[in-house]
Amino acid sequence: MTPTQRRHFLRAAAAAMTASPWLGQAADSATTAPATNEGMQNLPAHWTGKEQIGMLLYPGMTALDFVGPQHMFSSLMGAQVHHIAKTMAPVTSDANLTLLPTTTLTRAPRDLDILFVPGGGDGTLAAMQDAAVLAFLADRGGRAKWVTSVCTGSLILGAAGLLKGYRATSHWATRGVLSDAGAIESEGRVVRDRNRITGAGVSAGLDLGLTLVGLLRDQSYAETVQLLAEYAPEPPYNAGSPHTASPAVRAMTEAMFPQFNRKARAALIARKEGRRRS
Amino acid sequence: MTPTQRRHFLRAAAAAMTASPWLGQAADSATTAPATNEGMQNLPAHWTGKEQIGMLLYPGMTALDFVGPQHMFSSLMGAQVHHIAKTMAPVTSDANLTLLPTTTLTRAPRDLDILFVPGGGDGTLAAMQDAAVLAFLADRGGRAKWVTSVCTGSLILGAAGLLKGYRATSHWATRGVLSDAGAIESEGRVVRDRNRITGAGVSAGLDLGLTLVGLLRDQSYAETVQLLAEYAPEPPYNAGSPHTASPAVRAMTEAMFPQFNRKARAALIARKEGRRRS
Numbered sequence: 001m002t003p004t005q006r007r008h009f010l011r012a013a014a015a016a017m018t019a020s021p022w023l024g025q026a027a028d029s030a031t032t033a034p035a036t037n038e039g040m041q042n043l044p045a046h047w048t049g050k051e052q053i054g055m056l057l058y059p060g061m062t063a064l065d066f067v068g069p070q071h072m073f074s075s076l077m078g079a080q081v082h083h084i085a086k087t088m089a090p091v092t093s094d095a096n097l098t099l100l101p102t103t104t105l106t107r108a109p110r111d112l113d114i115l116f117v118p119g120g121g122d123g124t125l126a127a128m129q130d131a132a133v134l135a136f137l138a139d140r141g142g143r144a145k146w147v148t149s150v151c152t153g154s155l156i157l158g159a160a161g162l163l164k165g166y167r168a169t170s171h172w173a174t175r176g177v178l179s180d181a182g183a184i185e186s187e188g189r190v191v192r193d194r195n196r197i198t199g200a201g202v203s204a205g206l207d208l209g210l211t212l213v214g215l216l217r218d219q220s221y222a223e224t225v226q227l228l229a230e231y232a233p234e235p236p237y238n239a240g241s242p243h244t245a246s247p248a249v250r251a252m253t254e255a256m257f258p259q260f261n262r263k264a265r266a267a268l269i270a271r272k273e274g275r276r277r278s
Numbered sequence: 279m280t281p282t283q284r285r286h287f288l289r290a291a292a293a294a295m296t297a298s299p300w301l302g303q304a305a306d307s308a309t310t311a312p313a314t315n316e317g318m319q320n321l322p323a324h325w326t327g328k329e330q331i332g333m334l335l336y337p338g339m340t341a342l343d344f345v346g347p348q349h350m351f352s353s354l355m356g357a358q359v360h361h362i363a364k365t366m367a368p369v370t371s372d373a374n375l376t377l378l379p380t381t382t383l384t385r386a387p388r389d390l391d392i393l394f395v396p397g398g399g400d401g402t403l404a405a406m407q408d409a410a411v412l413a414f415l416a417d418r419g420g421r422a423k424w425v426t427s428v429c430t431g432s433l434i435l436g437a438a439g440l441l442k443g444y445r446a447t448s449h450w451a452t453r454g455v456l457s458d459a460g461a462i463e464s465e466g467r468v469v470r471d472r473n474r475i476t477g478a479g480v481s482a483g484l485d486l487g488l489t490l491v492g493l494l495r496d497q498s499y500a501e502t503v504q505l506l507a508e509y510a511p512e513p514p515y516n517a518g519s520p521h522t523a524s525p526a527v528r529a530m531t532e533a534m535f536p537q538f539n540r541k542a543r544a545a546l547i548a549r550k551e552g553r554r555r556s
Contacts, residue, residue, distance in 0.1 A: 074373035095352035098378035201508025223517035230479025232518030233511040239501035240510030
């Protein structure tokens with residue numbers, strides 16, 4: 001790149017990224033910069049999309065599962081991100097954070113570029129047995145370009161019949177349940193098999209979201225989103241994986257899951273038998 | 279620890295952590311386990327607190343700044359986490375995610391264990407000039423045990439006069455503005471100076487939240503929370519810090535900030551002059 005090309009690229013990029021919700025005020029500097037129009041014309045065409053992104057909201061979901069990817073998806077210039085619930089009523093997370101949907105299962109776009117499902121605890125078990133939610137996921141997931149989840153969200157995808165024969169992951173302590181959905185249990189932070197992309201527990205949503213930004217735009221774009229989010233994590237402890245946690249911490253955490261896993265398995269098996277009978 | 283002691287500890291821990299919102303269903307297994315009552319009695323007393331935690335919500339804030347810490351704070355057994363806004367009206371983030379407050383500036387508890395402020399773009403500039411918000415922060419922050427922020431939230435703390443003479447950080451591209459709040463600009467993911475704890479950009483909220491969990495409980499507790507959240511990040515790119523991003527990505531990102539920084543400085547200076555005159 002010549003210095004002039006580079007200058008144009010940077011102007012274009014700055015103008016482009018100002019459409020990102022994070023720093024709306026930068027739009028001012030872009031529009032007042034002398035060469036912005038020229039810059040805007042130089043903008044790589046594929047940096048602006050028109051994706052329809054559908055993210056499921058349900059009572060008792062884990063808010064961080066949802067908001068990590070939502071942050072990344074909403075940085076996709078031109079994309080529309082829909083927060084989809086059964087009704088327009090507020091949805092309260094497992095940690096008492098209440099979110100408002102932007103649309104409903106019936107009104108959400110029929111063709112989605114990304115379908116996303118967050119995880120949770122009791123609320124996830126309920127969603128795995130909710131006929132309206134499962135019908136919505138089976139329908140949109142059958143056509144969506146990318147079918148994605150974080151944490152135990154993959155168990156809901158599984159209940160909707162969307163993971164049969166696919167490699168997939170989930171929260172580390174619940175991954176074993178995936179086989180009852182016909183999925184091939186895989187270990188990994190972000191597991192991709194064809195157009196299914198499933199993330200590990202809770203915080204894996206940031207990695208999954210950024211991975212999708214890279215897939216839908218390009219590496220420079222995704223890296224700019226990463227730098228804007230200052231996503232250079234420094235966890236103060238080293239216990240985030242069952243491989244690095246102490247045996248006591250791991251045992252303590254595993255002891256919380258048998259009942260959840262038993263109920264999740266029962267829900268998947270009942271669903272399978274229901275499909276067989278019908 | 280003898281095997282019996284260890285068994286008791288693990289039962290206690292499992293029972294204890296079931297009070298965490300993440301896996302409510304585990305409470306069932308805990309209460310049906312034979313030795314749970316005994317286990318509950320063995321629970322380390324300091325694992326359950328009664329903290330009052332106040333988290334500010336304002337229009338145009340970055341949702342992930344808020345939800346990272348909210349996830350960690352809400353794992354503190356016995357703590358009450360308040361989502362505090364000017365009114366009970368829904369609050370929409372810079373990325374169009376709408377959250378409901380649980381209380382207001384005037385009704386929030388007067389004595390807080392943690393006061394927390396998220397960052398954002400235009401919305402943050404507005405909050406830095408909002409007399410009611412600043413009066414609330416100055417009041418609660420004067421008595422709170424911990425005064426904390428993520429990203430440009432530190433500029434709001436600064437506008438409220440809470441960082442004068444304290445080392446503090448902010449989003450990397452806005453850190454230089456802190457000197458206009460009388461703070462000592464510091465580089466760091468989570469910067470602690472006495473009872474002020476400020477985090478770097480957006481995603482630093484997970485590190486800040488987990489750091490506070492460790493301070494308010496202990497390392498085992500925080501590590502269990504980390505493992506539950508599977509917080510073993512694997513960013514798909516290495517551009518999360520200005521030190522690791524390519525020069526082009528860094529320049530592109532920096533180009534978005536001059537106007538924000540100019541306006542933030544002006545707000546801090548106007549505030550200082552206002553205080554001098556009054």
